[in-house]
Amino acid sequence: MQKVALIQSQAYPTKALAYEANERLIIEAAEQGAKIVCTQELFLTPYFCQVQDTKYFELAEEIQGPLVERLQALAARFEIVIVASLFEKQAVGIYYNTSVTIDADGEVLGVYRKQHIPQDPGFEEKFYFTPGDGGYPVWKTRYGTIGVLICWDQWFPEAARLMALQGAEIIFYPTAIGWLPEEKAEWGRRQHQAWETVQRGHAVANGCYIAAINRVGRETMETESGAQRVIDFWGQSFASDPYGEVLVKGSESEEEVLYFSYESKVMEDFRQIWPFFRDRRVDTYEGISSRWLS
């Protein structure tokens, strides 16, 4: 059994302040016995994708750079696995929404670059992010085999399945999702419920754990034309076991660290009772790779 920590954080005015706040929470988690710690999506910055503005490209980091080196040192110092979600600059004009996974000895195990990129008013990600093309890697960390998907990926059963088929025991979803204030009264409850349900469904279908780490707090940004954009990030980070049972759930508004324990034995028992992987009709799934079949 291993303890896992989810860092549900808010936005800070500068990357330095955001780093400090998250580092403090990561250390708190390590001191509480957590062995795997995951940040929310783009934890160093406000959710700049509310607007389309080239000035925000300057917020991006190179993976090989001081930020990841600091996280590596932190991982090695506390012997914890750290999953951190970053705005990555690969080259001039190529940016990704990326997570980096660092093992408990400080080694970078690899990155995942978000493959499903949203584009909606207030979530203008196709403007910033090149879609990832590195597959759906999973990593054998010191404390378990994990996969990391990012936010919009969480709506796609294919992504979760591809990680489970490689042995992921926990799928992490660093996330930035919230309500548009004008929609909240009518749609807020249903939107949140759909978000939680689809991920719990992935846990059941794959007989694994999932953990969603969402940001909290209201963020306001201005478009280039001066219009205001507002999102209330709904927090409520959670973890689910293979039965779709919510093991822990964060508040709607507070920065906090959430903990849950995961156990390989629970997964093994589940998959022996309900052997979905034995019975998958892999000879019949070819159409999944089509856009539409009608």
Next chain:
Amino acid sequence: MQKVALIQSQAYPTKALAYEANERLIIEAAEQGAKIVCTQELFLTPYFCQVQDTKYFELAEEIQGPLVERLQALAARFEIVIVASLFEKQAVGIYYNTSVTIDADGEVLGVYRKQHIPQDPGFEEKFYFTPGDGGYPVWKTRYGTIGVLICWDQWFPEAARLMALQGAEIIFYPTAIGWLPEEKAEWGRRQHQAWETVQRGHAVANGCYIAAINRVGRETMETESGAQRVIDFWGQSFASDPYGEVLVKGSESEEEVLYFSYESKVMEDFRQIWPFFRDRRVDTYEGISSRWLS
């Protein structure tokens, strides 16, 4: 908007009595304004798959035969779509767990033969049923485009996805699932929750409606060696909208007809707000057709 009826029924001592009871409920549903009516899994018989016994092969029906003709007449008389789940005999030695879909003019639109076949103590389906090999057909009925999957299929996101990609607006799951009495106290709540959650997840991931029609009541059978097998079928048939919202839910123990309304507009609004089908990374899903990727 169309009204849909789910016939949550119990087992009867004979096929004739089971037919009569279900016909009465189907007529009741039609009189209440339902336009699409779906039975539970293998509605004519007890759940004989509790045990492995060749004598139960005699319960099978040919699709072209008096039973389906009666259902066709019923559909035409009330101008309703009927989905019925049957134990099908195709040839000597080839039996399927099949659903037949009949349009509101009495025409048989087609059959679906269950593709994912379970085999567990008390659910000995691999003994009886040849796995279906007719793909995942959907049908344009007079009242909407529907797909039908059967019981164990409900745990597999691939099956739901393949129906949604062909335009299914409602996916029906005739079902026979229940508790083994000796497991109920410890596992009952979790098993039921997992079952409901994974299907609600399919509704969200695919932005469509789903409806699960489960049998109710305790059924006891004897194995050839005289041992007793008992299942408490847990009823709780339900329908979910695209947000994963449970629209209606049956009791744990009573035979009953459940109703819900579905509306294409709800699906269209959902998919415009959350355009998962726009953003599927069909170039990255090839591994789904593999048994294991590790």
